[in-house]
Amino acid sequence: MDYAATTPVDPRVVETMIPYFTKFYGNPSSLNSFGIEAKKGLEKSRETIAEFMNADTDELIFTASATEANNLILKGHVFEKGKAKCHVAVSKIDHDCILNSAKWLEKQGFKVTYLPVDKYGLLIEDTLREVMEENVTLVSVVHGNNEIGTIQPIDKIAQICHEHGALFHTDAVQSFGKLPINVEDMHIDFMTINAHKMYGPKGVGALYIKKDLNIQPLTHGGGHEHGLRSGTENVPGIVGFAKAVELRKEEMHREKEQLTHFRDKLIEGALEISDVFLNGHPVERLPNNAAFRFSYIEGEALALNLDVEGIAASSGSACSSMVGEPSHVLLAIGLKPEEARGSLRLSLGKYNTADDIDYVLQVLPKVVKRLRTMSPLKP
Ligand SMILES: Cc1ncc(COP(=O)(O)O)c(C=O)c1O
Missing domain, CATH: 3.90.1150.10 (Aspartate Aminotransferase, domain 1)
Incomplete structure (x- = not known):
């Protein structure tokens, strides 16, 4: 009765992951045959997950958790825009990794607004519209709330954001794999997901970033994941994530x-x-x-x-x-x-x-x- 905290890994996911520990264990950035096999697994997985949300493969980057992806989108956005030009609005019922990132940004002098919800947990549209008059550049609203389960009308919220020139991010950790999500139809600019809430392994997340939208990286290094998240990818975990997605489809x-x-x-x-x-x-x-x-x-x-x-x-x-x-x-x-x-x-x-x-x-x-x-x- 606690699947929202985490899920058991489906045995078919474990089975798919094992060869990537024992056989195809190469570094996906290496040019030798071990690396090439690992890279194939990595890119095939990206394709499977991207396709499930109707995104292109180059719109999805892997992280080590949804927490990391949520940190990356908020901080990556404000570092891209600069203090004078950004204003972030987050819902009051978002996960702590969004809210604590937002509070930290506020302490650094960035402008942040917290969006209220009604007694059912639905975002209050009139307040959203009022806040949007204040040059908001990014809005983040959780899709399916992890505590009370309320589902937000994401497509409508995203359209209001766009009418006012703001970008829209959603944390879809609890809904991805349970409800159909099509990033294009739902007008989503950025979206966070992870594997361990959908019968995949812990320690793997992903961030969807719509083509041509820019954010700054938080980790610098070898330039992995389009330079947005340096660090050797967790190939077995990512392959497991893709298998979990494949099973969700069915x-x-x-x-x-x-x-x-x-x-x-x-x-x-x-x-x-x-x-x-x-x-x-x-x-x-x-x-x-x-x-x-x-x-x-x-x-x-x-x-x-x-x-x-x-x-x-x-x-x-x-x-x-x-x-x-x-x-x-x-x-x-x-x-x-x-x-x-x-x-x-x-x-x-x-x-x-x-x-x-x-x-x-x-x-x-x-x-x-x-x-x-x-x-x-x-x-
Ligand atoms: C809505 C939501 N966002 C983010 C997270 C954090 O996910 P992760 O464990 O991958 O960091 C959770 C986990 O409970 C969650 O429910």
Whole structure:
């Protein structure tokens, strides 16, 4: 129940990766035959992933994570434009790697605006339009939110940005491979993805950069990845990423139906417990995300107690749960800190079964009841 944090690597992905550790282990920049084989694997993978989003191969560069790709786009953009000419706007519910990059840029003297969302987590269009009057040069909005699952109308947001001369970036880590994404049709200029949320390996990400748009690199070296990300490519990881994408192509549509069915069953069942509320949009949400707020209990305690029962869940986003602060996403949708602290995210994936859902719905009410009996918060 924690697939939004990460996924198991599909055995077929592992199988595809192994020869790139043992046989085709050359450096893709080397001109010898080992290098040439590795380069072939690298470029074939780029082609597979680019094609899946309807991009050209030279519009995709590989990174070591989505975190790195998100840092690269924000910082690469402002270093390209210069302090006097850039103004970056990011949504308040973006991932910490966007928000903390934005805060760091602000400290360096760059202009940054944080875009609010409504109670469902949807970007507020009127505010976006107002902010756009202030010469915004880049807007970044997460496509499918990792905590509450809300899906933004990316194509519409991108068009508003373009009407005002701004570029548009989206973090599609949670949606890529779950929903169809066509960068051209959706008017996306830059997009971040990674492998480990879609049954691929950890430590591989990618950034789509539309042709003829320039950013500055953050790492300098041998000029790999069009000079934007120097460092020898993680060929086995990238080949695994491409295999994961290939499998998504085959499985995504069928799986979406199955996940949506499981998700809705979970939501319906959990909302039968008293004082439980859905976080995020009721309809415009990722097919695998069921996020809730439970009155009178702490999400952390709930997640830990579920873990004891064999259910892996998350009280906030896994990446920021070390922080101990209420989630910025939940505060941005208007929850009070104590409400935000009672949140639990269940996120599904392709290895979940109907029995898993039944088991959660059997265990959850009991755990909630037990915790509430002990809760000093319960009136
Ligand atoms: C929306 C979103 N963006 C970025 C990331 C960071 O991805 P990575 O682990 O590849 O750095 C995550 C991971 O949880 C995420 O959910």
